[in-house]
Structures are given as structure tokens and as C-alpha cells.
Amino acid sequence: MNTLSHLHPVEQVGHQRNTHHPHQNAAGDGMHRQQILDLYEWAAGICFRHPDQGEIATAHVKTVHPRAGHDEELRACKACILQMEQERWAAASSDGIEYTPGRVGEALP
Numbered sequence: 088m089n090t091l092s093h094l095h096p097v098e099q100v101g102h103q104r105n106t107h108h109p110h111q112n113a114a115g116d117g118m119h120r121q122q123i124l125d126l127y128e129w130a131a132g133i134c135f136r137h138p139d140q141g142e143i144a145t146a147h148v149k150t151v152h153p154r155a156g157h158d159e160e161l162r163a164c165k166a167c168i169l170q171m172e173q174e175r176w177a178a179a180s181s182d183g184i185e186y187t188p189g190r191v192g193e194a195l196p
């Protein structure tokens with residue numbers, strides 16, 4: 088059932104800006120990395136887990152509202168988005184919840 092063997096490793100999408108849609112594994116089970124990444128809007132920014140990498144392609148995760156101070160926007164790079172999506176998918180499936188990717192910033196139901 089696992090059709091992930093033909094996917095490109097995450098590292099290869101790191102510096103690509105173009106979005107092409109290869110016709111592979113579109114109906115496969117599990118999570119397709121590029122399909123997940125396509126759910127997010129990517130722009131140059133600072134990954135909240137990798138601030139030392141400077142401006143890289145990041146997606147908005149959520150906006151936090153600290154009690155004191157200004158709102159902070161959390162952005163994450165592709166590797167972090169995929170990792171969070173996988174963690175959420177694993178947590179949801181172990182709870183028997185049908186998981187919908189694309190909203191890592193929101194709480195699971």
C-alpha cells in the first residue's frame with residue numbers, strides 16, 4: 088500500500104519556487120508531500136524553528152497573541168510544515184480521526 092518510494096526527498100524542494108504537479112501517486116494512501124505543500128502559501132520569511140537560516144520559503148502557521156506585546160506571526164519552512172503535518176496525521180489516525188492536512192496552526196478536533 089505504500090507508494091512513497093517514488094517521491095522526491097524533502098530536501099529537493101527546498102529551493103524550488105516553481106510548482107509543477109507530477110502525475111504520480113495522486114490517489115495514493117498516506118500523505119503526498121507536494122500535495123500538502125500546495126495547501127500552503129509560500130513566501131520568504133523566517134521559520135520559527137530555524138531562525139538561524141534567515142529568510143527562506145515559509146508558510147504562515149498561525150498568529151500568536153502574547154498577553155503583552157504585539158502579535159507575532161509564526162511561519163514554518165517546508166521541512167517543518169511536513170513534519171508537523173505528519174505528527175498531526177499520526178496523532179489523528181491513532182485517535183481514529185480523519186485528518187485533513189493544510190491547517191497545522193489549528194487544534195485537532
Ligand SMILES: [Zn+2]
Nearest residue numbers: 134137164167
Ligand atoms: Zn523550519
